[in-house]
Amino acid sequence: MTNLSSMQYMLVYNTFSFTIAAMFASFIFFIAARSQVGEKYRPALLISSLVVAIACYHYFRILNSWEAAFTLTNGEYVPSGKPFNDAYRYVDWMLTVPLLLVELIAVLALPKKDREGLFGKLAIAAFLMIVLGYPGELTTEIVPRAIWGTLSSIPFVYILWVLWGKLGAALSSQPPHAQVLMKNIRLLLLFTWGFYPITYMFPMFGISAQSSVVGVQIGYAIADVLAKAFYGVMIYWIAFAKSEADGSLPARH
Amino acid sequence: MTNLSSMQYMLVYNTFSFTIAAMFASFIFFIAARSQVGEKYRPALLISSLVVAIACYHYFRILNSWEAAFTLTNGEYVPSGKPFNDAYRYVDWMLTVPLLLVELIAVLALPKKDREGLFGKLAIAAFLMIVLGYPGELTTEIVPRAIWGTLSSIPFVYILWVLWGKLGAALSSQPPHAQVLMKNIRLLLLFTWGFYPITYMFPMFGISAQSSVVGVQIGYAIADVLAKAFYGVMIYWIAFAKSEADGSLPARH
Numbered sequence: 001m002t003n004l005s006s007m008q009y010m011l012v013y014n015t016f017s018f019t020i021a022a023m024f025a026s027f028i029f030f031i032a033a034r035s036q037v038g039e040k041y042r043p044a045l046l047i048s049s050l051v052v053a054i055a056c057y058h059y060f061r062i063l064n065s066w067e068a069a070f071t072l073t074n075g076e077y078v079p080s081g082k083p084f085n086d087a088y089r090y091v092d093w094m095l096t097v098p099l100l101l102v103e104l105i106a107v108l109a110l111p112k113k114d115r116e117g118l119f120g121k122l123a124i125a126a127f128l129m130i131v132l133g134y135p136g137e138l139t140t141e142i143v144p145r146a147i148w149g150t151l152s153s154i155p156f157v158y159i160l161w162v163l164w165g166k167l168g169a170a171l172s173s174q175p176p177h178a179q180v181l182m183k184n185i186r187l188l189l190l191f192t193w194g195f196y197p198i199t200y201m202f203p204m205f206g207i208s209a210q211s212s213v214v215g216v217q218i219g220y221a222i223a224d225v226l227a228k229a230f231y232g233v234m235i236y237w238i239a240f241a242k243s244e245a246d247g248s249l250p251a252r253h
Numbered sequence: 254m255t256n257l258s259s260m261q262y263m264l265v266y267n268t269f270s271f272t273i274a275a276m277f278a279s280f281i282f283f284i285a286a287r288s289q290v291g292e293k294y295r296p297a298l299l300i301s302s303l304v305v306a307i308a309c310y311h312y313f314r315i316l317n318s319w320e321a322a323f324t325l326t327n328g329e330y331v332p333s334g335k336p337f338n339d340a341y342r343y344v345d346w347m348l349t350v351p352l353l354l355v356e357l358i359a360v361l362a363l364p365k366k367d368r369e370g371l372f373g374k375l376a377i378a379a380f381l382m383i384v385l386g387y388p389g390e391l392t393t394e395i396v397p398r399a400i401w402g403t404l405s406s407i408p409f410v411y412i413l414w415v416l417w418g419k420l421g422a423a424l425s426s427q428p429p430h431a432q433v434l435m436k437n438i439r440l441l442l443l444f445t446w447g448f449y450p451i452t453y454m455f456p457m458f459g460i461s462a463q464s465s466v467v468g469v470q471i472g473y474a475i476a477d478v479l480a481k482a483f484y485g486v487m488i489y490w491i492a493f494a495k496s497e498a499d500g501s502l503p504a505r506h
Contacts, residue, residue: 006336014340021310021348025303032284032299072335250292 001069001079002209009070009077012217016063019221023056026229033236038248041239044106048232051096051103055228058092061085089220090134096228097126104163107235108170122162125155133200140203140212149200160193175245181238188226188234195223254322254332255462262323262330265470269316272474276309279482286489291501294492297359301485304349304356308481311345342473343387349481350379357416360488361423375415378408386453393456393465402453413446428498434491441487448476
C-alpha cells in the first residue's frame with residue numbers, strides 16, 4: 001500500500017459507498033419484484049437477491065477495511081499499517097459466482113437433459129478460477145501476478161465458452177421478445193466478466209502504484225455492480241418477457 | 254469549513270436526523286401501500302421505496318460525516334480536519350434521479366411509442382447535470398461555482414422542460430381526479446427541483462461562510478425530503494386515483 005491523495009482515497013471510498021447503496025437497493029427490488037413474474041421464474045429472482053445481499057455485506061466490510069487501512073496525515077492518506085483485506089472479494093466470489101451460474105441456468109429453463117451435470121462442471125471451474133486468481137492478487141509484482149492470472153483465466157474462459165454456447169443454443173426456443181434480451185445478456189456476460197481480468201491486470205500496465213490501487217478497487221466495484229445488480233435486472237426483464245409470453249404473468253386488470 | 258456555533262451545528266444535525274426518519278418511514282409506507290393500488294401501478298411504488306431507501310442510507314452516512322468533521326471546543330464546533338463528505342449527495346443523486354424519472358414515467362403509463370427513448374434521453378441529461386454540478390460544489394469560490402452551476406443547469410432545464418411537456422400531454426388521457434393530481438405533481442416537480450439550484454447558489458449570495466454552510470446543508474435536506482418522500486406520496490395518490498378510475502383497485506369489503 002502506498003500514500004494516496006485525498007482525491008484518490010475519496011474516489012475509492014465513494015465508489016464503495018455507491019456499491020453498497022446499489023446492492024441493497026437491488027436486493028429490495030429483486031425480493032419485491034418476484035411477485036411480478038410467473039411462479040416458474042421466481043427462483044431466479046430470489047437467487048439474484050441473494051447475490052446482491054452477499055455483495056452488499058462484503059462491500060460494507062471492504063469499505064471499513066479501506067477506512068482502517070489509511071490515516072489522514074497532513075491532507076494525505078498514509079497507510080496505517082493495518083492491511084487492506086482483499087480477501088473479502090474472493091470470499092464474495094466463492095459464494096456469488098456459483099449463485100450467478102444457477103441464476104442463469106434457472107432463467108434459461110433448459111430441458112432436464114441439457115441441465116444435467118452443467119452446474120457441476122461450471123461450479124468446479126468457478127472454484128478453480130477464484131482460487132487460482134487469489135495468490136496473484138496479493139502481489140503487485142508482475143511475474144507472479146501474470147502466472148496466477150493466466151492459470152485463473154483457463155477455467156474463466158471455459159465458463160464463458162460453455163455459457164455462450166448454451167445461451168446460443170437456447171435462443172431458438174425462446175419467445176421473440178426474450179430472444180433479444182437473451183442476446184443482450186450474452187453480450188453483457190462477456191462484457192462484465194471481461195472487466196475482471198482487465199482490472200486484475202492494472203498493476204501490470206506500468207502505471208503508478210497509486211493509480212493501480214485506485215484502478216483495481218474501482219474496476220472491481222464497477223464490475224460487481226454490473227455483473228450482479230445490473231445482471232439481475234436483465235434476468236428480471238427476461239423473466240418478465242417469458243412470463244408474458246407463456247401467460248404466467250400475475251393477473252392485471 | 255469554518256467554526257460553527259452550537260446552534261448552527263445542531264440545526265444541521267437535527268435536519269439530517271429528521272431526514273433519516275422521514276426517509277425510512279416513507280420506505281415502510283411505499284412497500285406496504287403497494288397492495289392498495291392496482292397491479293399496474295405497483296412498480297411505481299416499488300421504485301419510490303428504492304429511492305427513499307437509498308436516500309436514508311446516504312443521510313446516515315452524511316450525518317456521521319458531519320459529526321466527524323467537527324469537534325466541540327469551548328462551546329463552539331471547530332473543524333476537526335476530517336473533511337465533510339459532500340460526495341454522498343452526488344452519489345445518491347446518481348442513483349435516485351434516474352429512479353425518480355422511471356417512477357414518473359411508470360405512473361404516467363404512456364403508450365409504448367411515447368415512452369421509447371424517453372428514459373434514455375432523460376437519464377443522460379441527469380448524468381450530465383450531476384457530474385457537472387459536483388466540481389462547483391467542492392468550492393465556495395464564486396466564479397468556478399457559478400460556471401459549473403450554469404453548465405449543470407442546461408441539462409437540468411432540459412429534463413424539466415421534457416417532463417413538463419410530457420406531463421401536460423398526458424393530462425387529457427387521465428381520469429378527472431388524476432388530472433388534478435397530475436397538475437399538482439407538475440408544480441411540485443418544478444418547485445422541489447427548483448430548490449436544488451437555489452441551494453447551490455447560497456454561497457454566492459454574499460452571506461457569511463457559516464450561514465452558507467448551514468443553508469446549503471438544510472436546503473438540500475429539505476429538497477430531498479420533498480423531491481423523494483413527498484413526491485412518492487403524490488405518486489401514490491395518483492396511482493390510487495388511477496386504480497379507482499380503471500377499476501383495478503383491490504377489492505374492499
